[in-house]
Amino acid sequence: MRARRGIGIDALAAVLAAVGGVRGRGRRGVGALLALALAAGLAACQAVPSEGPVHEGLASLNQGEQPVQFNPEGPAAGADQEDIVRGFIRAATSSVDDYAIAREFLAPAYAAQWQPEDGVFIDEGIQPYASPSENVGELSLSGLATVDSAGTLSPLPTGPETVMRFEFTQVGGEWRISSAPNGVILDRISFSAVWTNRQLYFLTPDNRLVAETRWFLNRATLSTQIISGLLDGPNEADAQALRTGFPSGTTLASDSVPVNGGIARIEFSPELLTSEPANMEQVKQQIAASLQSVPGVTGFEISVNGAIVDSASVTVPDNQTRNVENLVTTVIRGDGIGTLSGGEIVPLPRIGDRIAELNPDAVTLSADRSSAAVRHRGESGSAVTWVSQNDTVTIDLRRGLFEPALDRFGYVWSYAESDPDRILVQLPGSSPELLRLPGLEDREPLAVRVSPGGNRLAVLVEGNDGMTAVFVIAIVRDADQRPVGLGEIARRELVTSGSPVDLDWVDETRIVTLSRAGAGVKVTLAPLGQLPSDIGTVADAAAVSGGGSRSLIRVLDGDGRLFGPQGSGWQLQSEDVRLIVRSG
Incomplete structure (x- = not known):
């Protein structure tokens, strides 16, 4: 199947997800891709001067975030079909006047039909061209990701x-495109220059703010795009777990959100006034958190029918789910469990001895380190047990238990291979619940982790061709923070080379994975909704802990050696470590 007229990026992504590709041709070598990408990037830049006068830098750091303006050329006289296609692709780096330059490469009848807003197809940057018949051309793309019309x-x-x-x-003796896929095609470098990601904040049933990453054209209309995204609500995968505070039917009353003197002036339709006072506060919280990353915006005014009804400053949301003093590395070394400090183990107070008595093979601490979910050997097989200073509660005795998780609200999460379609959730002292997992494209979970904020479930699987893949699922809670279900859609958040080994959450919006690739094990950092980055390799790595920040990521190898990031590599932190203790 091929992308044809009327088939946009959204539809293409759905087909790719279902069949794993469109037509078979092997991917090019990673080394060649990197070399060409670097060459393209260097060719696009001026040489760095090694001598000459000192020039004044940016007067404000915000200047560094100004939109990049590309000025591609229109079609040249006498251009052949391949030149027209490649020129059309280059022209899509400029969205000025609704992609006016790109439309110059299209036949007049088709120029009005082409829909660039359908999304983006991001590829590696090598785009072989072929002409299978007289008036048909084809580009072969090694796809990395798609961005849908919602960003x-x-x-x-x-x-x-x-x-x-x-x-x-x-047309007039010149070749023009009469049919092409909707959406735009960009290589990774161009995409990162033309588009920018921002966090949109939506509400849980108990009115906490949770971020979704969206991509927007990096231009002066960024504030308008963000407010429109808030009005449209959370993406499909999060729709059961998150909501927007705006009353139904609320729209922008004008086509833009102008920013004057640092104040974003937002004119809404009258439906906004049907909101209760408490809901209006939630609307303000969403706007304040979502606009805080826009350069130059310090506050906003909300208007209806030309009258200002409210205003506030933008604010950085407090999404820290772990106390700073608890952002430490905890391990089991020898018979002791505690915090690693200067090569020594500082014993874990109150519950450390109780955990050690179980001789655990997996431990997850609560955010305040006052309780733990422990997997250990029971009387008739593995068991998951909750441990506090005064109590011990058996949670799960099913066969094939995975490492348990413990969320910020005190719920223990336990997955078992013997019950592959469900995950057990229990608040110690209450009855357990079995929540059904959505489909994972017929993949079997290899590890399951709950995010620090308790909002999402990350599932590690083996993808196509033995690759590493991670799906993320929304956790649906009621107003009392009790998990009542999981989202119906498992979003694929990561695909990377190498066979899967382990994963963990770094924080609420980033995951880290281990993937065995050749002689080493690759460490990959993957922000949700963004392209991942590889951050080095550790030989024979067996487990990873996110730790709460990139600097606190820890990797344990098969010989009990613990490594932490140091520059572009990994430095030995400790030896004879039996387990990394995870944090909930």
Whole structure:
């Protein structure tokens, strides 16, 4: 199947997710891709001067975030079909006047039909061209991800290259495109320059703010795009768990959100006034948190029918779920469990001895370190037990138990291979609940982790061709913070080379994985809704802990050696470590 006229990026992404690709041609070598990407990047930049006068830098750091303006050329006289296609792709780096330059490459009848707003197809940057018939051209793309019309980025499964089809006609003796896929095609470097990611904040049933990452064109209309995104609500995967505070039917009353003197002036339709006072406060919280990352915006005014009804300053949301003093590395070394400090173990107070008595093979501490979920050997097999200073509660005795999780609200999460479609959730002292997992594209979970904020479940699986993949699922809670279900959609958040080994949450919006690739094990940092980055390798790595920040990521190898990040590599932190203790 190929991308044809009328098939946008959203539809193409759905097809790719279902069949794992469009048409078979092997991916190019990673080394060649990197070399060409670097060459393209260097060619686009001026040389760094080694001598000459000192020039004044940016007067404000915000200047460093100004939109990048590309000025691609229109079609050249006498250009052949391949030149027209490649020129059209380059022209999509400029969205000025609704992609006016890109439309110059299209036949007049098709120029009005092409819909660039359908999304983005992001590829590696190598785009072989072929002409299978007289007036047809094809680009073969090694896809990385798609961005849908709402700005949600989804990594593509590994597999065959994607073939994009273009049809041609002559207009005034010059070749023009008469059919092309909707949306735009950008290589990774161009995409990162033209688009920017921002956090949109939505509400849980108990009115906590939770972020979704969205991508927007990096231009002066960024505030308008963000407010429109808030009005549209959370993405489909989060729709059961999150909501927007805006009353139903509320829209922007004008096409733009102007910013004057640092104040974003937002004019809403009259439906906003149907909101209760408490809801209006939630609307303000969403706006304040979502606009805080826009350069130059310090506050906002809300108007209806030309009259200002409210205003506030932008604020950085407090999403820290772990106390700073608890952002430490905790391990089991020898017979002791405690915090690693200067090569020594500082014993874990109150519950450390109770955990050690169970001879655990997996431990997750609560955020305040006052309780733990422990997997250990029971009387008739593995068991998951909750441990506090005064109590011990058996949670799960099913066969094939995974490492348990303990969320910030005190619920223990336990997954078992013997019950692959469900996960057990229990507040110690209450009855357990079994929540059904959504489909994972027929993949079996290898590890399951709950995010520090208790909002999402990350599931590690083996993807196509033995690759590492991670799905993220929304946790649905009631107003009392009790988990009552899981989202119906498991969003693919990561696809990376190498067979899966382990994963953990770094914080509420980032995951870290281990993938065995050749002789080493690769460490990959993956912010939700963004492209991942590899951050080095550790030989024979077996387990990873997110720790709460990038500097606190720890990797344990098969010989009990613990490593932490140091510059671009990994430095030995301790030896003879039996377990990394995770934090909930």
